[in-house]
Amino acid sequence: MQQVQEFLRQSLKIRNLHLFFPKVIGCICAILLVIIIIQRLIRCIRTGTPFINLKGYHFFDEGCDKLKLFGSLALTIGYLIALPVLHFVNASMIFIFLFGVLFDYNREKGFSFMSVLISAIIAVAGSWLTWYLFFQIFNITLP
Amino acid sequence: MDFLTNFGLTDFIFNSGLALIGVAVGIIFGAIPGMSATMAVAVFLPMTYVFKEVTPALYLLLGLYVGGISGGLIPAILINVPGTPSSVCTGFDGYPMARRGESERALKIGVVASFFGGIISLLVLAFLTPPLARMAIKFSAIEKFLIILFAMTVIAALSKGSMTKGVFAGFLGVLFSLIGELSLNNKMRMVPDAVEIFNYKLNLAQDLRSGFQLLPLLIGLFAITQMFQEAEKGMLSNNLNEGVTVEGARKFSFKDFAGQFVNVVRSSLIGTFMGILPGVGGSAASLIAYSQAKSWSKDPDKLGTGAPEGLIASESSNNGLTGGALVPLLSLGIPGDATTAVLIGAFMLHKIEVGPLFIQKYGDTWNQILIALLICNVIMFLIMFFSLKYMSNVVKIKSSRLYPLIMLMCVVGAYATRSGIMFDVWCLLIFGLLGYVMNKLGLPTAPFLIGFILGKDLEKYFIEAVRNNNYNLMVFFERPIAIGIWVLIALFLGYSIWDNFKGGSLEKAGIKG
Structure with missing residues (x-):
């Protein structure tokens, strides 16, 4: 616990302060992105569909104007x-x-x-x- | 004339006039599929620059909000296309009634149910906000940080059925809010010094010193994104079904509400509660209220075949949202839905901070909000109930004619944000495209906006809490209120994981945020 305390003390020093929170939020976003990918992977394995299936993939709606x-x-x-x-x-x-x-x-x-x-x-x-x-x-x- | 001025009557008449304009325009936005109450408020927000005080702006914007939510019932009943996501269940019973020639009856039942929903949610707003704010005043940075974290969890638990995507969108919004200078040490983050495109030097360090501005971001996210989506669909016009008549066989009577008291109150409270939860769309309120009406109904099989019961449940719940979504905004500073997130812009324009101290510091504005909501609901009822024949023609307005004018208003609004910075106008396009891509990837935009609004406070309170407590993270688990908030976070996380395992009941039901 003291190591965490010391880490925070260093990270939240006034000269580094502006970088701490963006790094934390960036890491959370990256972790969430990995979870989304894993969830998709599990779903693909369960249903037997390929992870990346470009065949028949449409970014735009069908009948897109x-x-x-x-x-x-x-x-x-x-x-x-x-x-x-x-x-x-x-x-x-x-x-x-x-x-x-x-x-x-x-x-x-x-x-x-x-x-x-x-x-x-x-x-x-x-x-x-x-x-x-x-x-x-x-x-x-x-x- | 002096007599009128002394009693504030001139102000009252002026403000009511603005509410009338707001409600009428809101109904048009709500009645045209592809446009929404959020979009109406976002597009008209820049107009409120002209008011020196926040009160007239609130009358106009709340009118747009109430009108926008209520107008959605017109196309849902007449052409079976919900004008707004919150009217998703209105057509289930409204359209079959219209097909039977009872469109006038269905529309009037919807209008009366909307009115009741709005008034019940107003009462909840009036009685729940002050004690909640009084409690929140005692909050230190620790509780404030945890409350925002709780809001983010609720977004995750209930947004669009996909928990991870909802929370990812929320944190992405937080990340965007951190771009620019941190006032605590005056240092920039996540901004390149200078970018050169086609010999044109972009000075991003200057444009982004105070980060992305809320107004261009939300106009881009809700108006420009919507324009691209409608363009993709070909800007189809809505032809009023010729087989549907506004005057039909069975006329409306208030007897239609006999035995519906419990349904009205239950559905309105469901709507209000869903409004209080941040990031939950109106469609969730409508669907949950409808399913509850079906479970409690003596004759559940009749729902979906043109029973007033289902129509009443859907319409009273979606208008219940209006007051509910204002509860967390005015007591905690956390918007309940995308439209109230846009309303924050109006408070910011007038340098008013919403949160626990709002009622104490701006008691007059608080009272005016309650009066404005009451007046807007009454105006909505009068306009829609007595001019149904004319209002039903609103569905015929071509969106292809309105979008060019909306584009014009968006540019004016974005440019006026900081009195003449072209970068803010470009942000319309940046966030319009971002919203479009997010929708394609199934990432909800409402949590992104709420994350963007709350992001800076999340950082501020975290730093304050940790630095004031000797960098000890355990402070977040020591105070009783903090522990209570952790319990709520755990409950919502547990619910969302259980719901995800179940297969996302909301997603299955076709709910969109």
């Missing part, structure tokens, strides 16, 4: 890059419109004029209203 998923990811990255360059209103009008068009796109029917028009109205009105409300009235900093 990859266009909308990766499109929304690309648009998010694009929007965040554009914000400091084009500023809030301009970047938002462009990207909120693109988000609207992407999300409302129908694979069978394609683009409809009404859908694109509604996306444009939402993008312009939404961006201006948000800017006016937050920046002009409430004095909140916007990108």
